[in-house]
Amino acid sequence: MFKQQGSFRLIGLITDFGSRGQHYVGAMKAVIKSIDKHISVIDINNNISPFSITEASFIIYYAVRDLPENSIILCVVDPGVGTERKILAVETENNILVIGPDNGIFSLLCVKYKIRRIFEITNKDLYYKSGKAISSTFHGKDIMAPVAAHIAAGCEIGLVGKSIRINDLIIDNKIGHAEVIDSNLIGAVILYQDEFGNLVTNIEEKDIEDCLSRYKNITLEGSNNSIRVVEKFSDLDKDEIGLLKGSSELMELTMKNKSAAHELGLDPSSKIQLKFH
Amino acid sequence: MFKQQGSFRLIGLITDFGSRGQHYVGAMKAVIKSIDKHISVIDINNNISPFSITEASFIIYYAVRDLPENSIILCVVDPGVGTERKILAVETENNILVIGPDNGIFSLLCVKYKIRRIFEITNKDLYYKSGKAISSTFHGKDIMAPVAAHIAAGCEIGLVGKSIRINDLIIDNKIGHAEVIDSNLIGAVILYQDEFGNLVTNIEEKDIEDCLSRYKNITLEGSNNSIRVVEKFSDLDKDEIGLLKGSSELMELTMKNKSAAHELGLDPSSKIQLKFH
């Protein structure tokens, strides 16, 4: 169980506020520190592309892997702010609590991790300066940050609102899994593009093991690009495109000291098909 | 009164150092931590456009709203570094202390908040490694950061230098207030553009209440763009331009999941006129 009081209290932030919206992140930190100055807050990634549910899903999944137990992830990628969309607190079995809007951002988390409990956040007593008006444009600061801070400060998770079932969450199945289209054709989605131009896919190593045992060539459908499965960047030749298990444990399209994204003309949310032959 | 010793000690940073100048921010944090390792430092916004007094004014104003009492804001947007411009410590009645150069960055703060005291920072004993030469290119690190750290660590504010009057500050009146040009014409300035392309103006809700009660249409002068006052992003139709009270409590030009800045061709410091008819 997620332990609050006395246990480690770290909040990691994921937003699409970007460099120009760094003060929105700063305001969330200020609100958290106002509630409990001893809470430690770290930036996970505040440069999600505006409104990108796909990227947010990936970064939540990525962050859960390395955070210490009893950490909270606060993900404010919230194009529906001000509408009736729910705000959720999702607790994994490895004791990470993820707080964010119910718009699909939990799609990868719910596939890759066992979920223990989910609550819909509705308890106004835990909102920003309870009593004051809550904005209809920035629930990250007015609702999610203070709720996260109160939990980090010892408030029981169950107090945030009523428990809901995982089936009630908005899940985008295209994000969670690569798809076996044919015995030699895998359909996948680009989840993220990093600064080096590496393209993280939703393909797991096991998804292609069978194909790899039967075929020796891989091509990206719709292009002539031949792809080689490698273990590390340095295995690649200049201008060669590789498929490699990245630090996310998902397969990445990559090049050696060069941008695969630029070379292939792909970006997050792009659909791809890998043909084995 | 701003309480130092024993009270909460948080310093929030605002600079125009940008992503390529992150090490300048890092150096200020290093200096602060050298003076007192227990001071908590958060980034407010280090991506102010180079030398933009207007943007800095807005971000200072924005940050004051959410920081806990007895926090310090350190704003290093300082195109005049090395000249005779003053460095100030401005204390608000809600117990936030803002330290920065006297170049107009306090323009919005002094209009929106009651100011209790202002000091000109001149006490060299509080500068970086007192005794060593102070650079003429980076007073953020050599003067402002150490002074902020000493105050956070318990030094009385009054020791930084002599008290000065608010009338001695450089204030840009165009920043502080929107202007009633005519009974149906409001002149305003774009204070900031965020990553989503929202354009924060210096118009307050009350500035347009009267016009809104008398007219039903709003147009941006010099364009054919019709503007609708809304409460939240989702009230807008696709491609419609809205005017909405943002989380800053100032009115923002906005679009639904789209960049108003790009659509309107406006950016910070642009002057606009809203015509009601």
Added chain:
Amino acid sequence: MFKQQGSFRLIGLITDFGSRGQHYVGAMKAVIKSIDKHISVIDINNNISPFSITEASFIIYYAVRDLPENSIILCVVDPGVGTERKILAVETENNILVIGPDNGIFSLLCVKYKIRRIFEITNKDLYYKSGKAISSTFHGKDIMAPVAAHIAAGCEIGLVGKSIRINDLIIDNKIGHAEVIDSNLIGAVILYQDEFGNLVTNIEEKDIEDCLSRYKNITLEGSNNSIRVVEKFSDLDKDEIGLLKGSSELMELTMKNKSAAHELGLDPSSKIQLKFH
């Protein structure tokens, strides 16, 4: 000697992960906090150009100057990750420990600071979740961050691996020093370009003192740009190019409130020659 236990424990991060790779930085922070939640972590500069050894060398040098004694710098600019390149812990005589790959990033540090000891990091007991597989794509998280955290938490430096000699390091001599090509010609390298467009060179003030005493004009070879040595930005006229001792104590090409990089068409790693006449 670098003191671990009980002394100040601050880790400063330098990476080329950029805004899109902020979650890699976040993961390193998560790993550090997992080992010891009391370690303080600050960003020095995570926006090094991808794979730029030259920029990394400069930022390491820059950071060492202001960090408190007994701080650790963790520099993950590591194009050779997964190859046989060494990972080092380099201790300066002013008690800063720098951890990073042996690929030339220590080139400026070893010239400008006295080095006390150097160790090659090989002790797998200090790696990430000892026992688990170490990735071949992200040693910053799996090796360097946990080793840094263990040292900050009190582990003796000597336990990381065997001591090596400074002569065994990869050093790029072009980075460390400007070169006297002729009695009136200085060859130099652009080490860094900041957000304002200032270009930091590897020229020290003393490198040009002699020339300055003998000649009164300076020109950038291959262009007609005349250059004036000044003390502060405000000494420059509009459109004039200055050479000024920056906060790094190295000479910078600069303009007044304008980008010298843009004006001169130079960027990091560019070679330049200053002709005195």
